[in-house]
Amino acid sequence: MNKITFSFSHLILFSGLLLMIVPVWVIFASSTHTSLFINTNGLQFILGDSFLENYSRVLFKTSGFFQEITALNMFINSFIMATGIATLSVGTSLMAAYGLVYYRVKYSSFFFWLIFITLLVPLELRIMPTYEIMSKLNLLNSYTGLILPISASAIATFFFRQFYKSVPDELLESAKLDGANSWKFFIDFLVPLSKTMIAAVFIFMFVFGYNQYLWPLIMTTTEQYWTVVMGLKTMYGSISHRFAFVIMSMIPPVLIIIFLQRWFIQGIFQDK
Amino acid sequence: MKKVQFKSSYSQYFFLAPQLLILLIFLYWPIIQTFRDAFTIQDAFGFGSYFAGFENFKFIFTDPSYFTAFKFTIIYSFVITLITGSIGLLLAVQANSVLHGKNVYKTLLIWPYAIAPAVVGVMANYFFSERFGLLYHLFNNIWGFNWYENVFDAYIYVVIAGSWKQISANFIFFLAGLQAIQKTVIEASIIDCKSSIRRFWTITFPLLMPTTFFLIIINITYSFFDTFGIIDTTTIGAPGSETKTLVYKAYIDGFKGLDLGSAGAQSIMMMLIVLVITIFQFRYIEGKIHYN
Amino acid sequence: MKKIISIFVILFSFAFTSNSYSKTEIHWWYGNSGFLGDVIIEIANRFNDSQDEYMVIPTGKGSYEDNMAATIAAFRAGDQPHYSQVYDAGAAIMVAQVKNGVVIGYEEMAEKYGIEVDADNFIPGIKNFYADSDGKMVGVPFNSSTCLMYANMDILAEVGIEEVPKTYEEFEAMAQQIADAGYIPLLQSHSPWIWTENFFSRHNLLMTDGNNGYDAVPTKTLFADTPEFVMHWEKVKEWYEKGWYGYKGRAWGDNQAPFTNGEAAFWFGSAASFGGMKGVLPNFTVNPIPYWDSVTGGKEYPTFIGGAANWILNGHTEEEYRGLAKFIEFMGSPEMDLYYHNMTGYAAVTKGGIELAETINFYRTSPYHKAVGDQLGLEGSTIPGGYRAGNWPQIREVIYDNVEPMLNGEISVEKALGNMDKGAEKLLAQFAKTL
Numbered sequence: 001m002n003k004i005t006f007s008f009s010h011l012i013l014f015s016g017l018l019l020m021i022v023p024v025w026v027i028f029a030s031s032t033h034t035s036l037f038i039n040t041n042g043l044q045f046i047l048g049d050s051f052l053e054n055y056s057r058v059l060f061k062t063s064g065f066f067q068e069i070t071a072l073n074m075f076i077n078s079f080i081m082a083t084g085i086a087t088l089s090v091g092t093s094l095m096a097a098y099g100l101v102y103y104r105v106k107y108s109s110f111f112f113w114l115i116f117i118t119l120l121v122p123l124e125l126r127i128m129p130t131y132e133i134m135s136k137l138n139l140l141n142s143y144t145g146l147i148l149p150i151s152a153s154a155i156a157t158f159f160f161r162q163f164y165k166s167v168p169d170e171l172l173e174s175a176k177l178d179g180a181n182s183w184k185f186f187i188d189f190l191v192p193l194s195k196t197m198i199a200a201v202f203i204f205m206f207v208f209g210y211n212q213y214l215w216p217l218i219m220t221t222t223e224q225y226w227t228v229v230m231g232l233k234t235m236y237g238s239i240s241h242r243f244a245f246v247i248m249s250m251i252p253p254v255l256i257i258i259f260l261q262r263w264f265i266q267g268i269f270q271d272k
Numbered sequence: 273m274k275k276v277q278f279k280s281s282y283s284q285y286f287f288l289a290p291q292l293l294i295l296l297i298f299l300y301w302p303i304i305q306t307f308r309d310a311f312t313i314q315d316a317f318g319f320g321s322y323f324a325g326f327e328n329f330k331f332i333f334t335d336p337s338y339f340t341a342f343k344f345t346i347i348y349s350f351v352i353t354l355i356t357g358s359i360g361l362l363l364a365v366q367a368n369s370v371l372h373g374k375n376v377y378k379t380l381l382i383w384p385y386a387i388a389p390a391v392v393g394v395m396a397n398y399f400f401s402e403r404f405g406l407l408y409h410l411f412n413n414i415w416g417f418n419w420y421e422n423v424f425d426a427y428i429y430v431v432i433a434g435s436w437k438q439i440s441a442n443f444i445f446f447l448a449g450l451q452a453i454q455k456t457v458i459e460a461s462i463i464d465c466k467s468s469i470r471r472f473w474t475i476t477f478p479l480l481m482p483t484t485f486f487l488i489i490i491n492i493t494y495s496f497f498d499t500f501g502i503i504d505t506t507t508i509g510a511p512g513s514e515t516k517t518l519v520y521k522a523y524i525d526g527f528k529g530l531d532l533g534s535a536g537a538q539s540i541m542m543m544l545i546v547l548v549i550t551i552f553q554f555r556y557i558e559g560k561i562h563y564n
Numbered sequence: 565m566k567k568i569i570s571i572f573v574i575l576f577s578f579a580f581t582s583n584s585y586s587k588t589e590i591h592w593w594y595g596n597s598g599f600l601g602d603v604i605i606e607i608a609n610r611f612n613d614s615q616d617e618y619m620v621i622p623t624g625k626g627s628y629e630d631n632m633a634a635t636i637a638a639f640r641a642g643d644q645p646h647y648s649q650v651y652d653a654g655a656a657i658m659v660a661q662v663k664n665g666v667v668i669g670y671e672e673m674a675e676k677y678g679i680e681v682d683a684d685n686f687i688p689g690i691k692n693f694y695a696d697s698d699g700k701m702v703g704v705p706f707n708s709s710t711c712l713m714y715a716n717m718d719i720l721a722e723v724g725i726e727e728v729p730k731t732y733e734e735f736e737a738m739a740q741q742i743a744d745a746g747y748i749p750l751l752q753s754h755s756p757w758i759w760t761e762n763f764f765s766r767h768n769l770l771m772t773d774g775n776n777g778y779d780a781v782p783t784k785t786l787f788a789d790t791p792e793f794v795m796h797w798e799k800v801k802e803w804y805e806k807g808w809y810g811y812k813g814r815a816w817g818d819n820q821a822p823f824t825n826g827e828a829a830f831w832f833g834s835a836a837s838f839g840g841m842k843g844v845l846p847n848f849t850v851n852p853i854p855y856w857d858s859v860t861g862g863k864e865y866p867t868f869i870g871g872a873a874n875w876i877l878n879g880h881t882e883e884e885y886r887g888l889a890k891f892i893e894f895m896g897s898p899e900m901d902l903y904y905h906n907m908t909g910y911a912a913v914t915k916g917g918i919e920l921a922e923t924i925n926f927y928r929t930s931p932y933h934k935a936v937g938d939q940l941g942l943e944g945s946t947i948p949g950g951y952r953a954g955n956w957p958q959i960r961e962v963i964y965d966n967v968e969p970m971l972n973g974e975i976s977v978e979k980a981l982g983n984m985d986k987g988a989e990k991l992l993a994q995f996a997k998t999l
Contacts (some may be wrong), residue, residue, distance in 0.1 A: 009366040014375045016363045018517060020384050026406075027395050039825075043404050092291035102277045111288055118299050120546050122497045124519045125539040126436035128526050129305030130298065131633075135641040152298035157291065172277055182283045211388030211474065213501035218527065218633070222623055231624065232394055233504070236342030246394055301761070313997050315954075316657050317636055320998035321662040331990070336983075337965055402812065403821065420813040421972040510814050511968035513961075528629045529958035530636065531994065 025248070031055075031243035038239050050240065058244045071231055071245060077143075078210055079228040079252060084147035085209030086202045093156035094198065098186055100157075101164040102172070118154050123215055131218055141222045150212055156201050163197045164190070199263035207253045309536030316530035326511040328537035337513040338538070344514060348431070349495035355435045357484070357492055360442025365472070366411070367443070368450045378447065385440040389498050393505030400506070407432075419507065423514045426507050430515050433506055434499045441494075442487055450476070450482030489553060508540035519541050568764060576822075587619040588887050591645035594624055595631035595667035596707070599839060603907050611894045628654070628872060629957070635877070639666055644877045646888050649706060651872040652757075653956040655694055656777065656877050660703050660999060668878045669702035670892070677882050679889045685914045689940055693950035694873045697778055703873035704892055705913040707904075709835040710867045711758045712935050712951050713854065717847045719747050719829045721872065728830075728849065731857040732799070735830070739808040744827045748810040750803065752832035753819040755967045756960035757870055758853070760787070761951065763796055766855050768865040768945050772992075777952030781996050783961070785988040788981040792859045797970065797977045804971050814964055832906065834870060835936035838909035850932040852939045866942035868950050871910060894925055902926065911936045954995030962987035 026043050033048030045234075059072045100112055123130065130149050131140075139145035167190070175185045216227040227247045257264065278284070289319055310328055315320030332485025333337045367377050399407045400419060411417030411425070419425040453476065461475040468472070501508060509516035509524070521543060594604050599622045608620040625631035628651040638644040650658050661667040674681040683691070683701050694703030715728045729735040739749040746907045752758050764771040768792055774780035787793055803809035810828065811819040823831035824844050832853060841848065855864060876888065894900060901917030904910060906926070912918050918937060921927060927934045953959070963984050970980035 008485075011372045012362060012366045013370065013373075013381075016359075016366075016439075016443075017377065017380050019436075020381060022386075023395060023399065023436070027398070038404075043398065043406060050557055088294075092294060094436065095287040096291035103279070103284040103287075104277070104285050105279060105281045107281075111292070113282075115288075115291065115295065118295055120550065121299065121303060121543060122493070124497050124500060124523070126299065126302035126306050126534055127523070128532055129302035132640055133298075133302055133305070133638050135637040135643065136281050138641070138643070140637075148294065149298045149302075152294050154291075154295070182278050182280070182287075186287075186502070207386050211386075211390075211501075213388065213390040213504070214523070218500045218630075229388075229390060232390055233626065242394075246391055249391055250387050253388075254383045257386040262383060263377065283666055313994070315660065315995070315998035316632075317664060317666050318640055319661070319666075331994070335987075335990070337962075403825075407659075420811060420818075421968060456863075508814060510964070511972075513965045524961065525958065529955065529961065530632065530959065531955070544970055 003021070003146070024247075026144060027243050028247050031240050031247055032041065033240055035234070035238045038243075048258045054244045056239050058241045058248065071248070073224075074226050074228050074231045075248065075252070077225055078216075078229075078249075079147075080143055081146045081212070081216070082206045082210035082252075084143060085150050085212075086134045086205040088147060088151040089153065089156045089205045089209075090198060090202050093154070093160050093201070094194070095186075096154075097157045097160035097164055098190065101161055102182070115154050115157055118152070119158070123149060123152075126222060127214060130215075140219055141225050143225070145219055146216060146225065146227070147209075150209055150215060155208075156205055159201050159204075160194070160197065163194060167193065196263060199260070203256060205258055206256060210253050297300075306536045306539050309531075309532040310540045311536075313471055313533050324533065328533040328543075332534055332537050332541070337521065339514070340513045341516045341518050344427075345496060345517045345519075347427070348434070348499070348517060351431050352435050352438060352495045353488055353491040355431070355436040356442045356485060359435075359439045360487075361480075363439070363443045363445050364446035364450055365476075367447055381443050381474045382440060383442060384437040386436050388501060389434075389437070390501030390505055392437050393433055393502040396429070396436070396502070397506055400429050400433075419511075421511055425509060426511055426515050430499075430502060430507055433502050434495065438491065441490065445483055445487055445490075446480065447481050453479050485553070489550070492549060493546075496542070518545075573661075582899050587617060588632045588883055590620045590647065590887050590891060592620055592622045592647040592649075592874070592891075593627070593631055593635060593645045594622055594649040595628035595651065596649070597626060600707070600836065600908060603904065607895060607904065609902065610900070611762075611891055615890070615893070618778055618890060620887075620891050621827040639877065642879070644879060646880050646884055647874050647876060647891075649872045649874050650703070650840070652693070652868070652870050652950075653960060655703065655873070655950070656952045656954045656956060656995075658693075659696055659952065662696070665878050667702065668876050669700060670704050670876060671700045671755065672702075672877055673885055674889065675897060677885050679886055681893070682896075683890055685916060686917070687913055687915060687941070689949050690869055690911065690913050692948070693869050697952075703875045704896075705869075706837065706874045707871040707908065707910040708869040708873075708913055708940070709910050710869055710936055710940050711752075711754075711762050711832055711853050712824060712835055712939065713851045714831045714833055714837070714841065715849050716747075716823065716826065716829050716845065717849055717850055718826070719745070723747075725828075728851045729854055730852070732854045733857050735854055736799075736803075736808075739803065739806075743807050748822055748828035749808045750830045750832075751810050751812065751819045751823055751828050753816040753834075756963040759796070759800070760793075760963055762853065762867045764790075765945075765947070766853055766865055767792060768947055769793070771945055771951055772852065772953055776948045778948040778950075781952075781999065782953045782992050783989065783996070784992065785953075785985050787988075788978060789985075792856070794977060794981060796846060796856065797981065801971060801973075801977060803972075811968075819887045829877055834909075835911060836871065836909045836934055839907065850935045852935060865944055865945045866940050866949075869940060870913070905933060906930065909936070910934065911940055953992060954999075955986055955991040958991050959984075959988045962991070 012214050026045060027045050030038055030044045031054060032051040033044055034050050038044065056085060058081050060070055096115060100108065100115070134145050134149065139148070161221065171193070172185060180188065213229050216229045217233070220226050220230060231245055232249065311323060311325065313324040314323050316508070319399050363381060367374060367381070370377070398404050404410055408417065411428070411514060417425050419429045457475070457479070496517065500519055501515060502521070503515060503517060503520050507515045509520060513521070518538065522535045523536035525531050525538065592608065594601070604622050608622045612619050625634045631648065632650055632654055635644060635648045637649070650993070658667050669675070670681065671683055673679065686701070686705055690708050691701055691703045692699065694705055695701050713728070719742065720728070723741050725738050725741065729738065735750070742749040761771065767876060769792060770776055770786060772782035772785050774782045776782070800809055804811060810822065812822065820833060820837065822828045822832060824841060826845065827844055838850060852864065853867060896914050898914065898916035898920035901912050901914045902920050905912040905917060905921070912921060966980040966983045969975045972978055975983070
């Protein structure tokens, strides 16, 4: 009985693996052939020999008026944007969640709702006015403009709040005995304890920020600030180059998830 | 509920300030604008604007393509939640129960979550294109699949593209939920009930309710909003307007059609819909969850 | 000795610095991308290299719609460029913005700042699409295309057809042969532009009331009310069912791809599609779009121009407008006009450009370029040279939305056209409210 269920499990899991891996593999394999080959023979499962040629061409080919923007630049822009979003979100949410959980003051309830109602309103629902406001603030073509509207989100606050609520009260009591005030408690006691959670939320927000589509699409109106998303939209023509670009655009967030999964998963456990 | 810790309002404001500031400027201010737009009629450049009461709402309610988008969005989120939830759960249960290779499976099933929906859409485009599409030809040979003209086929296309990476997200959370169930509970249940299938449905699954509840919200949010990148790179709303989600239609009308009034009204409607769904979730579903 | 040299060096550097005062910058935002975007950059570079006072800085915004939205947002922020490329469907919006002070017409700018311009340089048919109802130029024609029929001569030879069809009737007579040989007889890439707007133009029929919007603000479209139009789509549906017409979705490229891959005999595209096809498909010709002999009795009417024009935005200094006028003059010179015409396949928009082309016998070596000018230059039409209807981009969406269910039989042709009319009526009413 055990043997059968055992192999059944593996069968299911293996099918799941194939489901996840095969599509990406096909795109990757196709990206290592020349476009001519793909145009005549369709998508490929086996590797070709144009890997270096295609990938270096995509990374370093320049376009735009100032001949400055390359795919590499786009990846860098996305990276900067994602890091900015993650950092800002984690920073502000860490503090905001603390303010909500560790205080009982007259307007606490009001602030709670003020912050959490915003979960109902993702960026897509306020995109046009945001565009205009950023335009008025002259933030349209800048990293700041890319980062700020997306960081206006309470997701991270939600995670930190759950975490703080699970921290035992004794911690604060012992800190108070040591004569710590609120800020000291926060910095010296709570934050170090939250390290794993911080890492998990950072990773989560990084991936979230990196994969933003609509906002960077609309607001990066000069080539310097194009993110990976614009590359996806404007890279026509050569099929293998398009595939190479697709593969490369996946790499940063996927690598982060794979190699930092320990932190990420732990953070989710604690959230549960 | 935490024991009351600090009482100083100023101190609290200090901690809340950074996030509130960002939310006020970059979220609340645009939302107020959205409300203003929804109740105004104006031309593309903002001239000729006047307060128009509910006219923009009347406009969208008499627009057949609005209801098409509404219908599609509801169906879409339902199907995606069902598919990604069940497959994610299945994979998580299996991953939880195997003795060997757990980590390998875990690692290799997690990473699709990190891929951007837009990238998934671009990939799906090739699998479903008439020229290269392996899936296109497969389905075509079975029943004459053609998403360019058949609404049903277009649904299948965007559902597959939309579900693929979300399965991974469901997997992650279900796995975490399963591993959080204490061993003692599991061992006790093995004594009580020999059949592993019955054990699962009577003991384990109820304990997973909080996770399930959480994932339903995540999946609905994903289908409503995050699938924008998928639609924009795959069907672009075709055929007809049949595969436009509500948010996609609002974008087209506002950004390409330059009709801020209509887009604003649609955004407000979406906020209401999400609010209703959330309230529904909390009132009726959470009530049925047994917390241990 | 050293001292003398250093004095000279200092004097020299003064000379240089006093010469390198900052040039007056002129910002030009455009929507083309890829190869067409590169040509735009090249034009700006040539202008900048040809003189010292002004510098045109072009910025690509990704697409026509993106550029429109960016221009609008910039305007609202008080940050608008001098010159912006807006497409044909946006013409009505831009012309309406003259009275709001957003846009300043070409001729009006000239009058206001006492700058000399030559409005007559532009070909009337093209100029009028972007002019106001008095015929004064507002937008400056730039990339003007029209829809043309591309034909794969190899396929035709294989099937035994010698002449490209001039009428739809002729097409019908040969379609089955082509289909039997395993090819797709016909594809087209833009149902609204090619088979709606330019159906009406090609057959000299009015598309909206108010004389296509030139005499009065349009309140409705005449799709279902025009029996010829109904007939046309009944036919298209018939062809679709017979396998004579292939529909590959809404994307332009998806409908072009089978033709470029040698799988289709005829494809309706844009004059500007020529550039991209040159190196790819070996043996093709560029021909006028067919028409129904039964409707026009053999007469060929000119189609509307597509593409885009450049619009001058208000709010800048006289000096900058002088520079812009110089740039416009530069672009409108015969050499630059011909250069653009040659590189992209878009029509030559100035009389000088066409004259130059004929003088150097340009069309002998590039016969395909002639097609667009020929089709646009046809005479004898009694309808205006364009249409002036607001919210047209959204109306095009409504057209798209109804074409698909119509083709696969979900709704009848009458119902589909009726839906289009209804949707258009609502949108036109919305636009009228803002005027």
